[in-house]
Amino acid sequence: MNWFIKGIRMGVKTEDDYHHETKWPSRLTRVKGGEITCPTDAIGEEWKQERCIFCRACEPVFSPTGETLTPRVERSDVTFKRSFYLYPLDAGSCGGCNLELRLISSPQYDMTRFGIFFTNTPKHADALLIMGNLGKRMEEVIRRAYDVIPSPKLVILLGTCAISGGVTGIPPDIRGDVIVPGCPPTPASILDALIKAKGGDRK
Ligand code: SF4
Ligand code: SF4
Numbered sequence: 052m053n054w055f056i057k058g059i060r061m062g063v064k065t066e067d068d069y070h071h072e073t074k075w076p077s078r079l080t081r082v083k084g085g086e087i088t089c090p091t092d093a094i095g096e097e098w099k100q101e102r103c104i105f106c107r108a109c110e111p112v113f114s115p116t117g118e119t120l121t122p123r124v125e126r127s128d129v130t131f132k133r134s135f136y137l138y139p140l141d142a143g144s145c146g147g148c149n150l151e152l153r154l155i156s157s158p159q160y161d162m163t164r165f166g167i168f169f170t171n172t173p174k175h176a177d178a179l180l181i182m183g184n185l186g187k188r189m190e191e192v193i194r195r196a197y198d199v200i201p202s203p204k205l206v207i208l209l210g211t212c213a214i215s216g217g218v219t220g221i222p223p224d225i226r227g228d229v230i231v232p233g234c235p236p237t238p239a240s241i242l243d244a245l246i247k248a249k250g251g252d253r254k
Pocket of ligand 2: 149209
């Protein structure tokens with residue numbers, strides 16, 4: 052039984068506006084002066100969102116804004132307007148990004164209503180979605196997955212680790228078309244990025 056029928060029987064409701072439930076901040080702002088030791092060097096001249104793991108070690112000098120939607124979409128493609136298949140690749144994650152990504156298929160967020168789907172094979176995918184801190188040995192795996200995805204294709208970097216190497220990894224030598232910061236990013240943030248990447252339409 053698919054979740055839709057099961058959901059109706061159980062009284063589960065998909066959110067019309069899925070943004071208002073997410074409170075986890077994806078942005079910080081400086082509220083007072085002072086020295087900070089940041090484990091990821093996210094704080095220099097300015098705060099670098101893509102390096103921040105939200106450990107909160109910089110509080111109270113930096114404070115969360117509560118703003119959750121912070122993805123950057125460098126390239127979108129209307130080819131994917133009707134359907135957009137993602138091949139998720141875990142390249143050494145802690146599991147956090149996987150959990151949040153999984154949630155976009157839940158009844159609450161229901162990515163399928165926006166024409167977004169997962170696939171288990173890169174040959175059927177439109178986008179490679181990478182999570183984790185990309186250890187050296189994953190480089191070839193990523194390359195092989197990328198090569199068999201038919202063109203046009205997008206690369207999505209999900210979470211601080213995939214974007215910047217996080218605490219233990221190395222910054223990946225991969226150009227991301229879609230960057231979704233956060234540690235982990237919120238499901239709302241992920242969904243917004245994917246909707247924009249597939250051509251910008253909400254439906
Ligand atoms: S929350 Fe942690 S990682 Fe982010 S800027 Fe503050 S100290 Fe650095
Ligand atoms: S970005 Fe954060 S949640 Fe995602 S894999 Fe890295 S440590 Fe885990």
